[in-house]
Amino acid sequence: MGNRKVKKDEDSKIVSFFQDSATFYRWGLKAYQKGDLQSASKFVKRAVDLDPYNEEMICRLASIYTELGKFQKSNELLTYIIEHIHPHSVECYYFLANNYAHLGLFHEAYKHAMIYKEKAPQGIFSVENSDLLEMIEMEEEAEHSDDLIVKQEKARSLLENGQFQESISILKEIITDYPEFWSAYNNLALAYFYLGEVEKAKDMISLVLRKNPGNLHALCNLLVFFYYEGDETSISMLVEKLKRVYPLVSEHQYKLGATFALIGFYPHAFKRLHALYRKGFEGDDTFYYWLAYSSYFIGHYDFAKKIWKKVLYLNPRKEGSEPWNMKGLNEMENQVPERLLSIYFAMKMDERAYLVNEQEFETRLEREAVQYALSVLNGKRPTGFHAVHFAFHVADSLMDKTLEGKELVLFWFRLFKNAFKFDIKFRNVNAWSAAVYYLWMKQIGKNITQDGAANHFNISKATLSKYVRVAKKLKM
Incomplete structure (x- = not known):
């Protein structure tokens, strides 16, 4: 630059600068951490092109494709790992199952989830895999059972409208006919709780967790029960367990994030809800409500205000309950x-x-x-x-x-x-x-x-x- 001269080596050869796979991979990870999935996929793909037998890089690219909704591309990479690089990479079977479920190919999803269960019964994704198998079974049952769909919708509607006795009657029928339909048990626990029958509600949650350990909806409901009771010791113990959980199923991630936000554990809530937002998850007004609150209370003020616009667009009645409305927060006790x-x-x-x-x-x-x-x-x-x-x-x-x-x-x-x-x-x-x-x-x-x-x-x-x-x- 300016008057400076470039010194050539004695053979007057020009040495070109190039990036190796590690450099592209590092750039890809930085882009991923910033939430720029498109750039992340391009950089990591370039890294894989330069190092086509690097299992870590290929797995990362597959996971980015999953987050982008490119499930078939992700499956091609996961299959490539199993067939050509590491036949015993059991986690790939879980990822394949998850992708097939998103594609609606439940037979393939079930097949690969069962392979993972057989090969890694105590694997790091064993809880998520059980949830996935439960979801697949629910989907398959729903496809063949109009009766279950009708009853489930009726019970949910009654529950939302506060008609708990009627909802309880239908949920008990569902449990009798479909004894492993855990969603009905969880809704039954909520109905009991809303009626003030707290011990019955807890007993129902305990039953679910005995028969289906790690059921996330049951654990989240239990955490809410503890919160309403003011049981700080039980809250702390359960939060310590749940804060290490990062569900791959969007519905479960939303449930966990919203539960953390409800009880005021905003950093944990933000991690789950913002991850969904980054993936393009289109939530309801409640999703954006809790995302705005968790964002604001960990210091992301501009982002919280941006998200609050979505809340008001979906539910104008929320105007005035903004998280930054400190007057409202300070007067909360006075408004009781x-x-x-x-x-x-x-x-x-x-x-x-x-x-x-x-x-x-x-x-x-x-x-x-x-x-x-x-x-x-x-x-x-x-x-x-x-x-x-x-x-x-x-x-x-x-x-x-x-x-x-x-x-x-x-x-x-x-x-x-x-x-x-x-x-x-x-x-x-x-x-x-x-x-x-x-x-x-x-x-x-x-x-x-x-x-x-x-x-x-x-x-x-x-x-x-x-x-x-x-x-x-x-x-x-």
């Missing part, structure tokens, strides 16, 4: 009374689908209220929800015996939230109702005496005075 009010009236109006599908019931108190409401709507006697049971009975009393309506009930839920936080013992529905009514009428400037409020709810003035003193301390 309003959300308890919405849960209470959803129960009164039998809006089960709202209770099941709403994503923003974040606190323990709200989650207990949802489970209580769903149990009541499904004709069950709720157990373990004494505080919520009491709160809703006071709300009933206020609605039945006064004309103040929702504003008075909301006032009660504000006091109740603080009482719950301070672990106050809840007794005497009429006394609390009278105290809340008295304080509310005073607050809005209405004429009322303690004698009048006490008589209205059939309690003594002394009892009312005692409860008014407690309630006043909660007005903060």
